[in-house]
Amino acid sequence: MRYDEIRTPSYIVSEKTLRKNLEILKYVEEASGARILLAQKAFSMFRVYPLIGKYLSGTTSSGIFEARLAHEEMKGRENHVFEPAYKDDEMEEIFKICDHVYFNSMSQFERHLPVIRKHSDVKVALRINPEFSTQEGHEIYDPCSPSSRLGIRLKDMPEKLPSEVTGLHFHTLCEQGFEPLCKTFSIVEKNFKEYLKQIKFINLGGGHHITKEGYDVEGLIKLVRYIRQEYGLEVYLEPGEAIALDAGTLVTEVMDIVDTGDIKTLILDASAACHMPDVLEMPYTPPLIDYDDDGVKYRLASRTCLAGDVIGVYGLKKAPSVGDRLTFGDMAIYSMVKNNTFNGMPLPDIVLEKEDGDFELVRRFDYSDFKERLS
Numbered sequence: 537m538r539y540d541e542i543r544t545p546s547y548i549v550s551e552k553t554l555r556k557n558l559e560i561l562k563y564v565e566e567a568s569g570a571r572i573l574l575a576q577k578a579f580s581m582f583r584v585y586p587l588i589g590k591y592l593s594g595t596t597s598s599g600i601f602e603a604r605l606a607h608e609e610m611k612g613r614e615n616h617v618f619e620p621a622y623k624d625d626e627m628e629e630i631f632k633i634c635d636h637v638y639f640n641s642m643s644q645f646e647r648h649l650p651v652i653r654k655h656s657d658v659k660v661a662l663r664i665n666p667e668f669s670t671q672e673g674h675e676i677y678d679p680c681s682p683s684s685r686l687g688i689r690l691k692d693m694p695e696k697l698p699s700e701v702t703g704l705h706f707h708t709l710c711e712q713g714f715e716p717l718c719k720t721f722s723i724v725e726k727n728f729k730e731y732l733k734q735i736k737f738i739n740l741g742g743g744h745h746i747t748k749e750g751y752d753v754e755g756l757i758k759l760v761r762y763i764r765q766e767y768g769l770e771v772y773l774e775p776g777e778a779i780a781l782d783a784g785t786l787v788t789e790v791m792d793i794v795d796t797g798d799i800k801t802l803i804l805d806a807s808a809a810c811h812m813p814d815v816l817e818m819p820y821t822p823p824l825i826d827y828d829d830d831g832v833k834y835r836l837a838s839r840t841c842l843a844g845d846v847i848g849v850y851g852l853k854k855a856p857s858v859g860d861r862l863t864f865g866d867m868a869i870y871s872m873v874k875n876n877t878f879n880g881m882p883l884p885d886i887v888l889e890k891e892d893g894d895f896e897l898v899r900r901f902d903y904s905d906f907k908e909r910l911s
């Protein structure tokens with residue numbers, strides 16, 4: 537279909553930008569020997585898994601359904617999973633469909649030992665907490681915050697790793713450059729050195745903004761090579777954002793223009809609460825294409841009845857009219873994986889902008905997607 541046939545609201549994912557990101561990640565894999573996994577929690581648009589699977593080594597999951605999705609849609613690639621706690625009745629399936637399973641505590645590891653022992657072909661790792669925070673301000677995204685439940689602290693590690701454990705995992709970053717990773721690894725190396733000698737693979741988690749302009753890709757390659765050579769380890773990275781960074785937009789329509797005292801407010805058919813929850817959760821103001829800092833300011837808000845469902849205040853190039861389209865940038869990640877139908881809002885269409893310029897309607901949702909989650 538053509539661009540003007542796209543209905544609003546729609547997430548539009550660009551195949552070209554995805555491939556550009558994947559080429560950078562493939563370069564890192566080839567130059568460093570690292571294996572890179574897609575963290576599905578950020579981006580699970582399985583229509584493009586065949587493309588992603590051509591470049592990356594596999595996926596990582598945060599729950600049984602993500603693991604099942606990867607098993608079904610990215611066949612032949614690695615399937616890793618980490619959950620802070622696993623349900624007993626999910627373990628058989630997890631061990632059948634995943635090749636790497638990560639545990640968050642010694643008690644979880646011990647609880648599931650019978651299943652672990654039955655599946656000796658599946659590699660097992662422990663998540664550690666390096667207790668080294670590299671970010672300020674976003675405590676909910678900091679796995680090293682003082683009361684974090686994520687990862688085993690050094691004081692709680694066993695003296696020697698159980699024979700079933702052949703890997704370690706840490707995830708401590710969020711939208712960060714190479715420097716914080718480098719510092720974190722030096723802490724891990726100092727405090728967990730004895731354990732590095734007992735394992736075969738290490739997973740450095742996600743949060744690496746590898747595809748962002750200015751990221752020190754060569755520094756990362758050097759670090760991975762060092763870890764592989766010094767400790768003889770297979771090294772994994774599991775970014776989510778970096779795979780689909782800047783690869784998607786959310787296109788929306790102006791439905792009404794209301795006078796709200798200070799400035800005018802545009803009522804849009806897209807919602808921060810429903811379609812881009814990170815805008816309220818982080819919180820942050822998403823980029824708007826055709827934003828003009830010097831233009832007249834408008835408050836962009838949603839048609840839900842949540843008073844705080846406001847996306848932000850933006851200057852616009854020209855005075856908007858009802859029916860105009862506005863497009864938010866960087867909307868592939870942590871958007872469609874987190875959306876919801878609060879207020880009975882329809883979910884946006886999912887559209888793929890193909891490399892040949894055509895637009896493919898990948899998925900259109902309807903009333904049943906709302907009703908079937910209720911009873």
Ligand SMILES: Cc1ncc(COP(=O)(O)O)c(C=O)c1O
Nearest residue numbers: 575578707742743744775776777
């Ligand atoms: C364990 C783990 N791995 C990977 C990721 C992906 O992080 P990002 O999308 O920031 O790269 C996350 C994000 O929260 C995570 O918790």
